[in-house]
Amino acid sequence: MGPYNGKNAIVFGGSSGIGFATAQLLCRRGARITIADLNPPPSDDIAGASWVCCDVREQSQVDAAVLKAAGRDGVHWLVYSVGIQRYGTVVTTPVEEYDLVQAVNARGAFLAARASISLMKQGGSIVLVSSVQAVACQNGVAAYAASKGTLEALTRAMAVDHAKDNVRVNSVMPGTVDTPMVRTSADSLRGNAPLEELLQEWGSYHPMQRLAQPEEVARVIAFLLSDEASFLTGSSYRVDGGLLAQLPVRL
Helix, strand or coil: CCCCCCCEEEEECCCCHHHHHHHHHHHHCCCEEEEEECCCCCCCCCCCCEEEECCCCCHHHHHHHHHHHHCCCCCCEEEECCCCCCCECCCCCCHHHHHHHHHHHHHHHHHHHHHHHCCCECEEEEEEECCHHHCCCCCCEHHHHHHHHHHHHHHHHHHHHHHHHCEEEEEEEECCECCHHHHHHHHHHCCCCCHHHHHHHHHHCCCCCCCECHHHHHHHHHHHHCHHHCCCCCCEEEECCCHHHCCCCCC
């Protein structure tokens, strides 16, 4: 039996973007997947996964989703890939909007982990999808950057607290990935420029000169979940095409 067969995994935010790519990959490799998302996944693209409607701001809905995933065997793996982007500084961002971003991006991860760890009967693995903006950010993303920084601190805290329970916790920090969220953001900022032109420009900021595809992040998540990463915990893994490796100086 391979490292994925028979594992019960719950993927929050698994109906689109990185979460969807992760759910697809884990399904193909033999894991049993529950997708927790407000929207169902495209039905033709992820045979074998179950879906539960879940608003990650509501503890009762998060708890119910995890219980459904656990069944009689408990939860083995948790992926939290839920995120919303809002633009603004601490001065221009409304307090209500800041609270919303924190609730979806960070508090939801806390609730998902809280519900899952108690059901990881034989230990387990958690991967939180963070962002390079947790450690280096552009202008005008105060709420988003703060929420992703929270995920990084939460990753470390849970790894330390639950190592004794044989629960590993890691995060991935993607650069710019071609997801619906990124496309929505680009569309709101492009003005009269064609959408694809702006996306190509954003890709050019990375040394690899392109956007990442969700599947490229999913493969790292799958590795971190599996026993192949058995001595990895409390760490963050950049999947950013070299974005944070470079200085803005051009010679």
